[in-house]
Amino acid sequence: MIVSSVLLAPPSPFLRNPNPNPNPNPSSPIPPKPHRLPRPPSSQSPSSTAPLLPKSLLLSLISDQDRGIKTQSNPSKRAEIIQAIEDLAVLSAGTITTGPALSATWRMLWTTEKEQLFIIKNAGLFGTAAGDVLQVIDVGNGVLNNVITFPPDGVFFVRSSIDPAPPQRVNFKFTSAVLRGSNWEIPLPPFGQGWFESVYMDDEIRVAKDIRGDYLVVDRAPYSWKE
Template identity: 75%
Template sequence: MLMASAKLLLPYPFTTKLPGPRYSHRRFTCSSVIAQSGSAKEHLLALIADQDRGIRTQSDPAKRAAIVQAIDAVASAGAGSVTTGDALSATWRLLWTTEKEQLFIIEKAPLFGTRAGDVLQVIDVRERTLNNVISFPPDGVFFVRSSIEVASPQRVNFRFTSAVLRGKNWEIPLPPFGRGWFDTVYLDDDLRVVKDIRGDYLVVNRASYNWKECMESSSSLWLKTQPVCILFSRVKPGGAH
């Protein structure tokens, strides 16, 4: 996720007197802005509803263009807002994305005898952590740990610190692999829309549960590891994220 400059060319002065311009001032009220935001959000959600988290969009350029246009409309509604505060801390569940790596894993999971469950982005602003999680019910999970730093009202920098592929009785640690940033261009009580450093898009909603990990000392016959205990706690309606 260039600046351009241009000169304004003016004609030579002339003496003919023209009538003064008449301006039509459009008034925006709080309710009209909310209505505009809600309409753009509903349109976006309708467009992505049947896209299988983005898998179907990959082969439909026209649909992708329409969704990106809808994202831009939602981003306009969220322009100027602060989206990197405590409200960003939550377990976010994937609705749609253009990220090829995630879509590849989701699409190809059946080849390995499993299916992808919820795909999550778990953020804790105060703890400066982010976990990207792909679950494979009932026991599998792939997740990438990251550290984060708020860079601006809408931008967060991140750095991958480790990755883990985990089954019921085993765990394979993987090396960290990069850094970048993402902009949360829209955020409300249940929806978040993101553009990132690679130009990818992400639409997520607030999950009905919190994803956390805890460490349990353990070992197996093949791997001496510390398997991750995945905790799911239901979020009470109206409660904390």
């Protein structure tokens, strides 16, 4: 997931909700409970010793990595995960992943992106906790929102315009950013542009690489995030 350098700015002055009795914004539902990874599809019987297929292996490898936080201190695990991603990319080479099926609320399962992981890991220092981290894509309208939720009613999101470049690349440009609580909102000035490639996508998950060499694994969230 790509997030502008505005994420590097200290979030502490704003993440604590100044209203002790928040009234959640019904137009921007934020699930209060953590999600579970999709069950890796089984391609073998319990007694089989055959190797897992790349997708199953990838989901198994990231299942205990706390969205990538644990991977940061485990180079061998990182290498295994990236190899599984590259194996999936080979299987999906040439597949078009920039069409209507890309439009969805995608929920982060694992990433190497340091800015995202820093906020997830350290949100507690600012009196809050990170909830779902989302990438909300609308191909038809050319819009991408990168979203970090802070239950019960906090959210930080960066708006971008997108320009798909089939078969797998999407170019993007940041347009605005907002830090929002239950009854307050602070606009922030993002800047930057780049691209990401969805090297694998099916009806459950999507795997992407970006211009900075970061990796992202997301699943289709069971809800649609709206501003």
